[in-house]
Amino acid sequence: MKRILLSSPHMSGNEQKYINEAFETNWIAPLGPNVTRFEEDIANYVGVKGAAVTDSGTAAIHLALSVLDVGKEDHVFCSSFTFVASASPVIYLGAEITFIDSEPETWNMSPDALYRALSHAKKVGKLPKAIIVVHLYGQSAKMDELLEVANSFGVPIVEDAAESLGSEYKGRKSGSFGKLGIYSFNGNKIITTSGGGALVSDDEGLLERAVFLATQARDAAPHYQHSVIGYNYRMSNVVAGIGRAQLEVLDERVFQRRSIYNRYYKELASIEGIQFMPELKDTKSNRWLTTLTIDSSILQVNPYEIMDSMNKKNIEARVLWKPLHLQPLFANKDFYKHDERSIPVSENLFASGLCLPSGSNMTEEQQNFVIDNLKQLLHKRLLVKQII
Numbered sequence: 001m002k003r004i005l006l007s008s009p010h011m012s013g014n015e016q017k018y019i020n021e022a023f024e025t026n027w028i029a030p031l032g033p034n035v036t037r038f039e040e041d042i043a044n045y046v047g048v049k050g051a052a053v054t055d056s057g058t059a060a061i062h063l064a065l066s067v068l069d070v071g072k073e074d075h076v077f078c079s080s081f082t083f084v085a086s087a088s089p090v091i092y093l094g095a096e097i098t099f100i101d102s103e104p105e106t107w108n109m110s111p112d113a114l115y116r117a118l119s120h121a122k123k124v125g126k127l128p129k130a131i132i133v134v135h136l137y138g139q140s141a142k143m144d145e146l147l148e149v150a151n152s153f154g155v156p157i158v159e160d161a162a163e164s165l166g167s168e169y170k171g172r173k174s175g176s177f178g179k180l181g182i183y184s185f186n187g188n189k190i191i192t193t194s195g196g197g198a199l200v201s202d203d204e205g206l207l208e209r210a211v212f213l214a215t216q217a218r219d220a221a222p223h224y225q226h227s228v229i230g231y232n233y234r235m236s237n238v239v240a241g242i243g244r245a246q247l248e249v250l251d252e253r254v255f256q257r258r259s260i261y262n263r264y265y266k267e268l269a270s271i272e273g274i275q276f277m278p279e280l281k282d283t284k285s286n287r288w289l290t291t292l293t294i295d296s297s298i299l300q301v302n303p304y305e306i307m308d309s310m311n312k313k314n315i316e317a318r319v320l321w322k323p324l325h326l327q328p329l330f331a332n333k334d335f336y337k338h339d340e341r342s343i344p345v346s347e348n349l350f351a352s353g354l355c356l357p358s359g360s361n362m363t364e365e366q367q368n369f370v371i372d373n374l375k376q377l378l379h380k381r382l383l384v385k386q387i388i
Contacts, residue, residue: 001369006316007188007289010361012249018241032237038244039198045247046173046181048200050207053235053243054214057162057184057197061132062089063210063233064158064180064199070095070129077117079109079134079141079160080323080335081346086134086160087324098128098334099325102345106280108141109133110338110345111149117336118153131157135164135174136321137277137355138190138257138288143169143177158182162197165190166254168284175200190253190288190360191246193239254286256360260367261287264356267371271378273298291320293352299378303354306377313373320353 018034027033035053042051054060070076072094078087080099090097098117103110114131121127131150133141150157161167161175162184168174175181180203185196201207212218217230235243261276268274273295279285296302303319310317323346325335338345357370 001314001366003314004316004357004362004366004370005359006318006355006357007359008361009187009192009194010253010359012245014245014248015242018244019238022238022241027237030234030236032240034237034240034244035235038235038240038247041244041247042183042198043200045250046176046200048176048181049202050204051198051200052207052211052214053240054197054199054233055235055239056195056233057160057182057186058085058088059214059231059233060182060184060197060199061086061158061160062092062231063214064182065089065093065095065130066213067206067209068130068156068158068179075121075126075128076130076132077114077128077155078132078324079136080325080344081107081136081349082134082160082321082324083162084324084327084329085162086132087330090132095129096333097330098336099323099330100131100336101338102136102349103142103338104345105278106139106141106283107136107277107345107349108139109146110336111142111145113336113338114146115149116340117334118149118155122153127153128155130179131155132160133157133178134160134162135167137291138164138167138286139277139279140164140167140169140174140283140285142280147177156180162186163189163288164286166250166286169280170282174286179203180206185243185246190257190286191243191250193235193243193246196235196239196243253360257287257358258285260358260360260362261290263364263367264290264292264371268292268374271299271375273378287358289355289358291353291355293349294354295352301377303352306354306374309377310370310373313369315370315373316357318355320350320355322350323347326350 039051074095157178159178159181164174183198185193214233219225277291
């Protein structure tokens with residue numbers, strides 16, 4: 001069978017229309033009508049006052065921290081259980097980073113750990129300039145609790161919703177709760193522009209500043225004049241045309257990804273030792289990736305062995321994110337556990353978790369092939385355990 005990918009691009013068929021418009025009108029320059037409309041469409045979909053599209057989600061995080069005046073020797077708190085791009089912009093800006101553990105109900109930032117971290121920071125006079133809260137694999141974090149803690153210390157939240165576009169928390173779209181929110185349109189995301197991202201906010205002043213910085217920070221002058229360092233971070237008009245078509249089918253993609261999750265759950269959830277990523281009450285995950293944990297004491301197999309076995313069958317599966325506080329890049333950075341008496345939640349998830357192929361263009365035949373191969377592997381391991 002052709003290789004079954006974890007999450008491949010899924011075109012709607014309407015992308016070429018907007019790309020052709022850009023070519024026909026010669027709007028090949030970085031900005032143009034597609035950029036303007038894509039930003040308007042994103043803001044309307046999310047339910048915020050404005051959006052600025054960028055060439056990556058990482059760039060959007062960098063801009064978010066920049067407009068919050070994060071600089072050298074400032075402090076930023078960040079979810080530990082995430083991809084490195086959530087934290088890299090903190091280092092770009094020369095700031096110090098502290099990592100916050102997950103909690104088990106969403107796998108996202110622990111409000112308890114955040115409270116302890118902020119309490120200590122206040123005591124030593126080093127409150128962070130921002131808190132980066134990640135919505136992992138499409139599941140929203142506990143935003144009510146996190147906002148209550150952050151607001152009590154006067155620290156703004158940046159929502160890294162790179163993986164959760166289309167998800168909802170208590171009836172509102174993921175990414176719309178913090179001072180600023182970001183999305184990614186990387187090739188593996190629920191919708192894609194090949195590469196790209198977006199910054200959203202109800203604070204139009206911050207967005208205006210972000211756009212200024214993203215276009216090389218050119219001052220208002222009849223010549224090229226620059227008073228501060230800027231970046232070349234704006235999305236091109238051609239790429240934004242792809243985004244417009246992709247956004248039109250976002251709700252359909254959420255439905256498809258959730259259907260894929262439901263089929264996995266129906267076939268695998270009854271197997272002892274398997275636990276799927278939970279969905280918090282009053283939230284709706286886009287189920288960007290279907291993820292689960294494996295109890296190796298029951299099933300006699302670990303995620304790496306499953307990943308290797310699947311790869312031999314031309315199936316792409318991956319272990320969960322390695323927590324950033326365990327990465328060599330961030331050695332010796334401060335880290336606050338969810339429960340000070342226990343092993344960090346994020347470390348347990350990393351040791352036991354697995355992502356299954358979840359692309360919205362995956363056929364039912366392909367998904368059944370994944371399910372059958374996983375069942376066969378687990379059945380063999382259970383037989384070995386019984387013999388032993």
